[in-house]
Amino acid sequence: MPPRTTRRTAALLVAGALAFGPALPASAHDELTAVSPEPDSDLTAAPAExxxxxxxxxxxxxxxxxxxxxxxxxxxxxxxxxxxNRIVQPLTEAGTEDETYRVVWRVVSSDGHPIEGTFTYDVGSGAEPTPGASAPAEEPAEQAQDAADRAGTGNVPLWVVAVAGGAVALAVLGLVALVPRLRRRD
Structure with missing residues (x-):
């Protein structure tokens, strides 16, 4: 392979790595790493948060x-x-009576995508859910999705920026490779 072709190939590979490499970690959503109180835990007193x-x-x-x-x-x-990277929800003082608590959470990940989850914990022996008790699981999900949608209207996903940057880099490299050929024709 002539030296000139080797340099062009190396330049294309470097440009591709620079354009697409930084976007790889951004494609993953944030994850829940710790919860207090822990899911399915049995506590002697209700937590403050x-x-x-x-x-x-x-x-x-x-x-x-x-x-x-x-x-x-x-x-x-x-x-x-x-x-x-932590959010805290203060709670009322519920005391030490037997009760089962349900936690429904939803946040918007740093990449703009909502993530959510649900868990329970018991105080004392816990309690059976009351028949017909409303479970407000959908309301947080809907509100967080609306917020994510509003935030996303002005923001371009990072992968789109990376693809566009890669395309521009390849176009520039193509022009750089084409200019000497055009000069030779003149």
Whole structure:
């Protein structure tokens, strides 16, 4: 292979790596890494808060954490408190009586996609859900999706930027390779 062709091939490979390499880690959604209280745990007293930690800093839009008792009543007390890659939902003082609590959460990942989950924990012996008790699982999901949709209208996904950047880099390299040929014809 002539040296000129080798350099062009190497330049194309480097441009492709620079254009597409940085986009690879961004394709993964953030994940829930820690929860307090832990799912399915048995506690002697109700906690003062529910804390969720994530693998990345979630977007500061559409956070939803609902904590309800076995009758479907909310036990949250005040707004969520974001702390970097952690969000904290303060709870009312529920005491030490037997109760089962349900946590429904949804946040917007740093890549703009909503992630969600549900878990329960017991205080004392727990309690059976009351028949007909409302489970507000859909409301946080709908609100977080709406927030993610609003945030996404002005933001372009990172993979689109990477593909466009790669295409521009390849086009520039193609022009760089074509210019000497055009000069030779003149």
């Amino acid at each position: 529910v804390a969720l930690s994530f693998s990345g800093e979630v977007m500061d839009i559409g956070h939803q954490v609902r904590v309800t008792d076995s009758e479907g009543r909310s036990v949250t007390d005040g707004p969520l408190e974001p702390e970097g």
